[in-house]
Amino acid sequence: MTAALRLGVNIDHVATIRNARGGDHPDPVRAAEIVAAVGGDGITAHLREDRRHIRDADLQRIQQATDLPLNLEMAATDEMLQIALAHAPHAACIVPEKREERTTEGGLDAAGLHNQLAPIVGRLADAGIRVSLFIEASERQLEAAHRLRAPVVEFHTGEYAHAGLDGDDEREARELERIAAMSRMARDLGIEPHAGHGLTYENVKPIAAIPELAELNIGHYLVGEAVFVGLEVAVRRMRELMDEAR
Numbered sequence: 001m002t003a004a005l006r007l008g009v010n011i012d013h014v015a016t017i018r019n020a021r022g023g024d025h026p027d028p029v030r031a032a033e034i035v036a037a038v039g040g041d042g043i044t045a046h047l048r049e050d051r052r053h054i055r056d057a058d059l060q061r062i063q064q065a066t067d068l069p070l071n072l073e074m075a076a077t078d079e080m081l082q083i084a085l086a087h088a089p090h091a092a093c094i095v096p097e098k099r100e101e102r103t104t105e106g107g108l109d110a111a112g113l114h115n116q117l118a119p120i121v122g123r124l125a126d127a128g129i130r131v132s133l134f135i136e137a138s139e140r141q142l143e144a145a146h147r148l149r150a151p152v153v154e155f156h157t158g159e160y161a162h163a164g165l166d167g168d169d170e171r172e173a174r175e176l177e178r179i180a181a182m183s184r185m186a187r188d189l190g191i192e193p194h195a196g197h198g199l200t201y202e203n204v205k206p207i208a209a210i211p212e213l214a215e216l217n218i219g220h221y222l223v224g225e226a227v228f229v230g231l232e233v234a235v236r237r238m239r240e241l242m243d244e245a246r
C-alpha cells in the first residue's frame with residue numbers, strides 16, 4: 001500500500017526569529033500563507049510551555065489566515081488541553097516536553113504515561129480533534145498508542161537524522177528499518193503513521209519512500225533554507241524530493 005504523502009510545514013522557528021527581537025517580524029502567519037500558496041498540506045506549530053517560539057495568539061491568527069489543517073503540538077498538560085479545546089485544531093500531536101531541552105529529544109512515553117494520557121486523548125477525541133502521539137518507532141510505544149485509541153502516531157526521526165549527521169551508515173540504516181517496520185505495524189493496527197524531526201533535503205528521501213507513511217512534518221531545516229532561497233522555494237524543493245521518493 002502506498003498512501004499519498006502529505007507535507008506539514010512546522011513554522012515554529014519563524015517565530016523563534018521574530019521573538020529574538022521582541023517585535024512582530026517575521027510573522028509565522030505570513031509563513032503559513034506562503035506554505036498554503038505553494039501547496040503545502042498542513043501547518044504544524046508547537047506551543048511550548050515556555051512559549052519560546054509560537055505564542056497563544058499565533059494559533060488563532062494562523063487558523064484565520066489559511067484553510068490548511070493545523071496540527072498543534074502540545075505537552076500532555078491541563079493548560080495545553082484547555083488551549084487545544086478552545087482552538088479546535090484539525091489535529092493535536094502530544095509530544096514530550098522538558099523545559100530546558102533545546103528541542104524535543106525523544107518520543108512520548110505513551111506506555112509509561114497511559115493513565116495520564118488516556119483522559120487527555122479522550123477529551124481531544126470527543127471534541128473532534130484528531131489525536132496523534134509523537135513516539136519512538138517501537139512496538140511497545142505503538143501498542144500503547146493502540147491501547148489509547150490514538151488514530152495517528154508520528155514517529156520521531158531524530159535518531160535517524162543524527163545517525164546520518166554522524167556519518168554512521170549502519171545506525172542510519174537500522175533506524176530507517178525500525179521506522180519502516182513500525183509504519184507497517186501501525187497500518188496493521190489501523191493507526192495512520194506520520195514521521196518528523198530533523199528531516200532535511202539530504203535525509204528525507206528514504207523516509208518518504210516508506211509506503212505506509214501518510215505525512216511528514218518538517219520545520220527547522222525548511223526555515224533555515226528559507227533564509228537563503230525563500231520559504232516558497234524551500235517548500236517546493238522538499239515537496240519535489242518527497243514526490244521523487246514515492
Ligand SMILES: CC(=O)[C@@H](O)[C@H](O)COP(=O)(O)O
Pocket residue numbers: 010012046048073095102103104134196197219220
Ligand atoms: C515535536 C517536534 O519534533 C518539533 O515540533 C519540535 O518540537 C519543534 O520545536 P522545537 O524545535 O522547539 O523542539
Ligand SMILES: NCC(=O)COP(=O)(O)O
Pocket residue numbers: 010044154195196197198199217218219220221
Ligand atoms: N514533529 C516534527 C516537526 O514538526 C518538525 O521537526 P523539525 O523539522 O523542526 O525538526
